Amino acid sequence: ETGVTQTPRHLVMGMTNKKSLKCEQHLGHNAMYWYKQSAKKPLELMFVYNFKEQTENNSVPSRFSPECPNSSHLFLHLHTLQPEDSALYLCASRKGASASSGANVLTFGAGSRLTVL
Amino acid sequence: AQSVTQPDIHITVSEGASLELRCNYSYGATPYLFWYVQSPGQGLQLLLKYFSGDTLVQGIKGFEAEFKRSQSSFNLRKPSVHWSDAAEYFCAVSTTSGTYKYIFGTGTRLKVLA
Numbered sequence: 001e002t003g004v005t006q007t008p009r010h011l012v013m014g015m016t017n018k019k020s021l022k023c024e025q026h027l028g029h030n031a032m033y034w035y036k037q038s039a040k041k042p043l044e045l046m047f048v049y050n051f052k053e054q055t056e057n058n059s060v061p062s063r064f065s066p067e068c069p070n071s072s073h074l075f076l077h078l079h080t081l082q083p084e085d086s087a088l089y090l091c092a093s094r095k096g097a098s099a100s101s102g103a104n105v106l107t108f109g110a111g112s113r114l115t116v117l
Numbered sequence: 118a119q120s121v122t123q124p125d126i127h128i129t130v131s132e133g134a135s136l137e138l139r140c141n142y143s144y145g146a147t148p149y150l151f152w153y154v155q156s157p158g159q160g161l162q163l164l165l166k167y168f169s170g171d172t173l174v175q176g177i178k179g180f181e182a183e184f185k186r187s188q189s190s191f192n193l194r195k196p197s198v199h200w201s202d203a204a205e206y207f208c209a210v211s212t213t214s215g216t217y218k219y220i221f222g223t224g225t226r227l228k229v230l231a
Contacts, residue, residue, distance in 0.1 A: 004160075031217070042121070043207070043221040056216050090160055094217065105151065106211075106219060108160040 003027065004109035006091050012115045013081065021076040021112045023091030030096055032074040033106065034066060037088040049074060050096070081116045088113050119144050121210050123222035130198050131230045138193040138225050140208030148210040150191040151219070152182055155205045164206075167191065178202070203229045 004025045013019050023032065034046040048056035049068040063085075065077040074091055092106040120143045130136055142148060149168050153161040165176025172184040182193045191208060205226045209219040 006160075033218070040223070042223050043219075045218050048216055048218060050216075056218065092161075096217070104217075105163055105166055108153075108162075110158075110160040113158070 004091055004093055004107055006089075006109035006112050008112060009110065010113045010115075012117065013078065014117050015081060015083070017081075018077070018079040020078065021089055021091075021114070023074040023076075023109055025072055025091075025093040025107070025109075027093055027107060028095075029093035029107070030071050031094045032068060032071070033092040033094070034074065034076055035090040035092065035108075037090055037111070038086075043090070046076075078114070081114075083116050086114055086116045119210065119212070119220050121208050121220055121222035123206075123208055123225050125225045126223070127226050127228065129228040129230060132200050133197050136193075136195045136198045136202070136227070138206050138208075138227070140191045140193065140222060141189050142191065142208070142210045143189065144210050146213055147186070149213060150182075150184060151209040151211065152176065152180070152191075152193050153207045153209065154178075155207065155224075157204075161207060164193070198227075198229055200229045200231060203227055 007022045031050045033048050036044045045058050046060045047066045052068045063080050067075040088111045090111045091109045094106050095104045122141045151166045152164040155161050164180050165174050167174050167184045175181050180195050184191050205224045207224045208222045211219050
């Protein structure tokens with residue numbers, strides 16, 4: 001399998017549930033990203049990891065907890081979410097996370113559609 | 118502040134007609150520029166990118182875009198639209214220093230009439 005794979009593709013959860021989104025990339029990239037896509041809003045960057053270290057947290061509420069155990073895997077742990085957190089969550093990867101490492105592009109997964117009831 | 122503006126939220130064209138999607142950006146230096154396409158329920162697929170050099174760049178699926186520094190624009194064009202081009206199109210600028218990240222526009226939804 002190649003590219004960026006996200007699971008599950010669809011998730012419905014109650015506000016008191018705890019769930020996780022998973023992202024896996026088979027591209028040999030070192031940087032991984034979480035973006036949130038809500039209707040009628042630009043894609044919002046949430047987190048950036050470079051070589052498993054978090055390099056960016058875009059003021060994301062603590063009910064979203066990322067985890068990057070290695071350069072190929074990225075998780076987004078969800079707990080006590082609100083209905084306004086319903087969105088498409090996109091994972092992306094890149095060869096390096098530093099802008100100076102070259103003009104690489106981000107490769108995106110298909111996304112996980114989250115609905116919070 | 119860095120920003121990307123896509124002034125057209127929706128565009129409808131007839132199949133076979135030409136297409137131009139507008140994108141304007143605000144960035145302090147020469148940016149890296151991208152166009153992505155998103156079909157329903159899917160992630161973002163890269164159409165084309167501009168890093169430097171020739172300001173007219175060719176992409177996949179017959180798309181091209183022209184970087185105009187004086188207008189801070191990076192408009193996407195296609196001479197003849199196919200029904201399968203119906204999707205949402207996103208323009209993005211990436212940072213060229215610090216942590217590499219994209220800033221996206223709000224997207225333009227393209228509808229193609231048979």
